[in-house]
Amino acid sequence: MPHSFKHTVDSVIIGRGCDPSVPNIYMLIDLGDGPYIDEWTPPDVSYGDKPTQAELDAVTEAQGEAAREADKVAMASEMLSRDHVSAAIVEVLSTVASEDVEAEVLDAIKAKL
Numbered sequence: 001m002p003h004s005f006k007h008t009v010d011s012v013i014i015g016r017g018c019d020p021s022v023p024n025i026y027m028l029i030d031l032g033d034g035p036y037i038d039e040w041t042p043p044d045v046s047y048g049d050k051p052t053q054a055e056l057d058a059v060t061e062a063q064g065e066a067a068r069e070a071d072k073v074a075m076a077s078e079m080l081s082r083d084h085v086s087a088a089i090v091e092v093l094s095t096v097a098s099e100d101v102e103a104e105v106l107d108a109i110k111a112k113l
Contacts, residue, residue, distance in 0.1 A: 003064030005035040010067035011059045012051040018042075020067065021074035026050070086110055 003011075006028060010020035025047065027039035040050035086109045 003061065003068045007064045007067040007071065008056050008059045009037060009051060010071060011063040012055045013047065014067055014070065015055075015063070016046070016048055018047045021071070 009026060009028070013020040013025065022043055025040070025042050026037050028035050029038040030036070037050055042048070086106060
């Protein structure tokens, strides 16, 4: 499966030794003529300037796929973290509730996440 433009940008970020899973580094937009980086707001100077077209063009299929895999791992880690937080909240709430409401509370918390 070919990687997306997002993963091309992520690959450049990884190549700079930075973490592309940090929120709000960049905003992509596509007005019909292909995606491009609309905003570039990295958390610190180590991310450098907005990637140039030459940098984006130099990304290989293997690098794009590696960035896609890294993105999947980051999303899975975030989901697991949310589940651990949900479980901790349920545990606390169920100890103070007059009856065991664990399943109902867990469902309500997951719906909010």
